[in-house]
Amino acid sequence: MTCQTWDAGLAALAQRFDRFAQRECRVSPLYERLSRGIAHDPGVLSIAVHAREGQPVPNLFLAAVHYLLLKGVEHPLTAFYASLSHVISQTDDPYPSFRVFCFEHAEEIQRRVHAPPPASSPTRGSQG
Secondary structure (H helix, E strand, C coil), X not given: CCHHHHHHHHHHHHHHHHHHHHHCCCCCHHHHHHHHHHHCCHHHHHHHCCCCCCCCXXXXXXXXXXXXXXXXXXXXXXXXXXXXXXXXXCCCCCXXXXXXXXXXXXXXXXXXXXXXXXXCCCCHHHCC
């Protein structure tokens, strides 16, 4: 892969995160801030770029991080998630903690975003 292709790929991915922040995250200030930060961060984008082609990368990436935190990974980032903290930090910027978490857990995040989707259960009408 040439450097130009890599740059074009990251630029396209950055636009996806930016659009996600604008269109999908209005009800979640946390995800809006994280998505905007990712869109301007080549380092974190280089982790997110490993998602399976054709998949909603912003959704998968943010879900992978949240999943790891829900599994019990202890990190200051948990202070920004309502599902993980009784007292949510409203004044601090979550992005620096998020960025550190992504680099510390890059391999696991990449595995999660690249994993095939779970097999669906057969419906009643499709059996036998």
